[in-house]
Amino acid sequence: VSDLDDHEIAGADAPPAPAPAIGEVAPSRRPTPGEAARTLVQHAERATLSTLAQEPAGYPFGSVAPYGLLDGGSPVLCISRLAEHTRNLDGDGRASLFVTEAFPMGDPMDNGRLTLLGTARRIEGNTAVAREAFLARHPEGRSYVDFGDFAFWQLDVEAGRWVGGFGRMAWCTPEEYREAEADPTPPVAPGAVTHLNADHAEAMLDAARAFTGHADAVSATAVRLDRYGIDLEIATPRGLAFGRAPFDPRVEDADGLRMAAVRLARAARGDA
Amino acid sequence: VSDLDDHEIAGADAPPAPAPAIGEVAPSRRPTPGEAARTLVQHAERATLSTLAQEPAGYPFGSVAPYGLLDGGSPVLCISRLAEHTRNLDGDGRASLFVTEAFPMGDPMDNGRLTLLGTARRIEGNTAVAREAFLARHPEGRSYVDFGDFAFWQLDVEAGRWVGGFGRMAWCTPEEYREAEADPTPPVAPGAVTHLNADHAEAMLDAARAFTGHADAVSATAVRLDRYGIDLEIATPRGLAFGRAPFDPRVEDADGLRMAAVRLARAARGDA
Numbered sequence: 001v002s003d004l005d006d007h008e009i010a011g012a013d014a015p016p017a018p019a020p021a022i023g024e025v026a027p028s029r030r031p032t033p034g035e036a037a038r039t040l041v042q043h044a045e046r047a048t049l050s051t052l053a054q055e056p057a058g059y060p061f062g063s064v065a066p067y068g069l070l071d072g073g074s075p076v077l078c079i080s081r082l083a084e085h086t087r088n089l090d091g092d093g094r095a096s097l098f099v100t101e102a103f104p105m106g107d108p109m110d111n112g113r114l115t116l117l118g119t120a121r122r123i124e125g126n127t128a129v130a131r132e133a134f135l136a137r138h139p140e141g142r143s144y145v146d147f148g149d150f151a152f153w154q155l156d157v158e159a160g161r162w163v164g165g166f167g168r169m170a171w172c173t174p175e176e177y178r179e180a181e182a183d184p185t186p187p188v189a190p191g192a193v194t195h196l197n198a199d200h201a202e203a204m205l206d207a208a209r210a211f212t213g214h215a216d217a218v219s220a221t222a223v224r225l226d227r228y229g230i231d232l233e234i235a236t237p238r239g240l241a242f243g244r245a246p247f248d249p250r251v252e253d254a255d256g257l258r259m260a261a262v263r264l265a266r267a268a269r270g271d272a
Numbered sequence: 273v274s275d276l277d278d279h280e281i282a283g284a285d286a287p288p289a290p291a292p293a294i295g296e297v298a299p300s301r302r303p304t305p306g307e308a309a310r311t312l313v314q315h316a317e318r319a320t321l322s323t324l325a326q327e328p329a330g331y332p333f334g335s336v337a338p339y340g341l342l343d344g345g346s347p348v349l350c351i352s353r354l355a356e357h358t359r360n361l362d363g364d365g366r367a368s369l370f371v372t373e374a375f376p377m378g379d380p381m382d383n384g385r386l387t388l389l390g391t392a393r394r395i396e397g398n399t400a401v402a403r404e405a406f407l408a409r410h411p412e413g414r415s416y417v418d419f420g421d422f423a424f425w426q427l428d429v430e431a432g433r434w435v436g437g438f439g440r441m442a443w444c445t446p447e448e449y450r451e452a453e454a455d456p457t458p459p460v461a462p463g464a465v466t467h468l469n470a471d472h473a474e475a476m477l478d479a480a481r482a483f484t485g486h487a488d489a490v491s492a493t494a495v496r497l498d499r500y501g502i503d504l505e506i507a508t509p510r511g512l513a514f515g516r517a518p519f520d521p522r523v524e525d526a527d528g529l530r531m532a533a534v535r536l537a538r539a540a541r542g543d544a
Contacts, residue, residue, distance in 0.1 A: 046380065048320035048370055050332035056431060059389045060322035060332035062370025063435075066381070084387075084433055098320055098334025107412065108318065109338070115356075117331045140379065159328060161356055163335075 028211070028244040029228045031183055034176030037160040038073055039226075040114040042182035044099035045137075049077070051088035051095050051120075061088055066141065067097065068134035070154065072178045075116065076123075076130045077153045078138075078145050089153065093119045097155060103186045105193060105224055110165040116177075118157040127152045183227045188254045196222045196230070196261065203261075204245075206268035208234045212243025227251040230264070300483070300516035301500045303455055306448030309432045310345050311498075312386040314454035316371035317409075321349070323360035323367050323392075333360055338413065339369065340406035342426070344450045347388065348395075348402045349425045350410075350417050361425065365391045369427060375458045377465060377496055382437040388449070390429040399424045455499045460526045468494045468502070468533065475537035476517075480506045482540040484515025499523040502536070 031039065049065035052058060063085040068076040075097055079086045089095060095118065101111040123130050130152040135141050144150055160172040172180075185192075196204060201219070208220035212234060219235045220243075229246040245268065247260040303311065321337035324330055335357040340348040347369055351358045361367060367390065373383040395402050402424040407413050416422055432444040444452075457464075468476060473491070480492035484506060491507045492515075501518040517540065519532040 048322075048334045050320075050322040050334040050368075052330075052332055053368075053389065056389060058324075059366045059430075060324055060368055061389065061433075062320045062322040062334060062368050062387050064370075064372060064381070064385055094331045096322075096325075096332055096334050098336075100336060109336070113336055115334050117325065117328060117333065158331075161333075 028246045029250075030244075031226050031228060032176065032180060033160070033162045033170035033172040034180035035183060036112060036162050036164060037114050037116070037172050037177050038180045039183040039186060040099050040101060040112050040162070041069065041073060041075070041097075041116065043102040043186045045102065047075070047097040047099045049085055049095060049097055051085045052092045053084075054087050054091045061085065062098075065097065066134075066138045068130070068132075068137045070129065070133050073180075074157060075155045076133050077120070077155070078131075078134050078141055078150055079153060080144075080147070080149045081151065082149050086151075089120050089122075093121055095120045095155060101186070103190050105190050112162070112164050114163075115161040116155065116157050117159045117161070118155045118174075120153045120155045123152040123154055130154065184253045185225065185227050185251055185257055188257055189225050192257055192261070193222045193225060193230075200261075200265065203265035203268065204230075204232060207245035207264060208232050208243055210268040210270070211245040212241070214241050214243055217241075225257075230261075300518045301522075302516075303498050303500060304448065304452060305432070305434045305442035305444040306452035307455060308384060308434050308436060309386050309388070309444050309449050310452045311455040311458060312371050312373065312384050312434070313341065313345060313347070313369075313388065315374040315458045317374065319347070319369040319371045321357055321367060321369055323357045324364045325356075326359050326363045333357065337369065338406075338410045340402070340404075340409045342401065342405050345452075346429060347427045348405050349392070349427070350402075350406050350413055350422055351425060352416075352419070352421045353423065354421050358423075361392050361394075365393055367392045367427060373458070375462050377462050384434070384436050386435075387433040388427065388429050389431045389433070390427045390446075392425045392427045395424040395426055402426065456525045457497065457499050457523055457529055460529055461497050464529055464533070465494045465497060472533075472537065475533075475540065476502075476504060478540035479517035479536060480504050480515055482542070483517040484513070486513050486515055489513075497529075502533075 046064055046066045048062050051061050053061040065077050070076055097116045100113040104111040157174045157177055160177050162172060163169040204220040204222055205217055208217040209215050214234050214236050216236050217234045220232045223231045223233050227250045229244050232243050232245060234241040234243055245264055247264055251257050251260045318336055318338045320334050323333050325333040337349050342348055369388045372385045376383040429446045429449055432449050435441040476492040476494055477489055480489040481487050486506050486508050488508050489506045492504045494502050495505050496503045499522045501516050504515050504517060506513040506515055517536055519536055523529050523532045
């Protein structure tokens, strides 16, 4: 706990709420579906591309596709006309990209995933921006992007279906997707969750008591976190509960997570 | 590279072939596309399910799906009517399951993957066989398979599109898929490849000289293996070459791989 002590804190401004019912989650900011979508796309390395098969005609056809990202989050593919999915897109541009959590924690079915639906179109003329966007994420692509059978394609996003895990899901609009910012914390989140539980159990308990309304908490375990806060599983004499402790301000980059956790712990203890 | 699809067996007692051209692969039995398909499906844990969206109508929609396998390799899903893919299948049963190599080696794009196309139908009446098949691969499913919103669905396979890596791909028919047997070696293959290269470089060189026609090989590296043999990258004074050394007989289970490698090495040295 000691290395959580020696830092400034933003104050814990709200008075403790009355104890919520077991299972109720106290209100706390979470990533929007648009943010969750941009975050999953940002950190995944490759997607499953779904296209409409030419043969057997009209069947949805899954294949693997590395992708780059343009400003605004539009995915860029670099695909060979010798590949089945390219023949499919030549016939019908409707497509989706499906990505899963790049840094999963626990049950894979309780981790985030996203289906980005839209229309894929081959980029004609100047492909410099697409090429750069693709190679920025896939430098190994230098070995094939300039082959004559390869071309860049862009997915114009028309809808996003996000599933956050058991029971958490939402659609997002193309505007919500385009305007949202990716969360920087996923690469460091699993390690941070492990560390918080292993070495800062007391701080997690303080946070549960201070922020979730469960003042009678007897222990608390971090189950996941994002730039806005930590999801806690809380043991109380009344049974198991869930709650959330906020980072204030939000985490701006992966390196900022440690300081945000220190602030949260100090605020939970009331030494603002 | 068309002879990559050659399935003839090169017996250890066949007369040595004349040195093939650089880049040419000597004939040696390989898994058929049907076997490769069954192998990928057998060892993957979950697939990307592609369905036809209800909204936006007709778009291919990717999602995640754990699956079980019936005799004959038909995948069984257990999906909730609250999930988007189930609504999609209720509207149009055409679907595909996409799986990737469970035990990849090297570049992900140079590893196997498979698209199984078919029609999904809800299993009505007695679901005991489907339930058992699903839980055999996903015991964690006990926590939800009997929920009222979940049901078992079966994919009736109509075609399989296999991609083995750069430049290796084929379709397989439903009959080829159904009748083929999964290769037991993938879980132990990456470790075996590493071990053969680290500790048995001389045996790999003997194998390259004896079985690939490159009698002037100066070194050889195992790049992948399956139950029928080892793919070798071979350095020769004429340049880099590729070849294959056969297991004879084929490997029957994961535990048999070591003995098969010993036999191969002895045959290569000529002390069979």
